[in-house]
Amino acid sequence: MSDQVSRFGAVELEDLPEDLRGRIGAIAEKSGFVPNIFRALGRRPAELRAFLDYHDALMERTDGLSKAERELVVVATSAANHCTYCIVAHGAILRVRTKDGELADKVAANPWQVELDERGRAIVDLALAVAQDSERFGQADLDRARTAGLTEDEIWDIGAITALFAMSNRLAHFTALAPNPEFYLMGRTPRGA
Known part of the structure; x- marks a missing residue:
């Protein structure tokens, strides 16, 4: 099995901009690892921020579903x-x-x-x-x-x-x-x- 995260490469937590390092670091602390989606999208920090913002707006709501x-x-x-x-x-x-x-x-x-x-x-x-x-x-x-x-x-x-x-x-x-x-x-x- 390949250790490749993505065909376009990936970044490590410490290579992310500070704001993303904090956000993804909190997820990693809770789960015990950095999900590969964040490592792959981290190559393009603006897109990772947008993804996280929309994800959190939908998935972190406490009303309804x-x-x-x-x-x-x-x-x-x-x-x-x-x-x-x-x-x-x-x-x-x-x-x-x-x-x-x-x-x-x-x-x-x-x-x-x-x-x-x-x-x-x-x-x-x-x-x-x-x-x-x-x-x-x-x-x-x-x-x-x-x-x-x-x-x-x-x-x-x-x-x-x-x-x-x-x-x-x-x-x-x-x-x-x-x-x-x-x-x-x-x-x-x-x-x-």
Whole structure:
């Protein structure tokens, strides 16, 4: 297996500008490693800042969708787009947030058929509609989401998260971004094991 992070290279934490070093350093301190997406995008600091700002605006909200539901959107979107990096990385985060060692793998393997409660199914179906058939997306998709009880803000968040991660999925494909080995075990084994 190659140790290459990206076909365009990567930077180390200490090589980032000070503001990004602090932001990414906080993530690394919490997780125990620097996720490769930040090392790859760090080659272009302005783009990394923009990515982090939009990511945090969507994923760090505390109203509406839970943090686990936000990760569910990411894993479903990434599965639809066959993005190994995002499936592995966000599958790990979904396992941690849900404390469910199987859900992320089931969503990643087949988001169209995974058994979910009504709300979860509506979230995944809306993400898949935006990720796969955005040119056909319309009122019927919104009506199904509303019928399942999703609010307008939650529907917006699902669409925006799906759009951001569709872009992220394509960047990961373009750069041949390798998942960090640490992601594979997160949420599967006790921390520190």
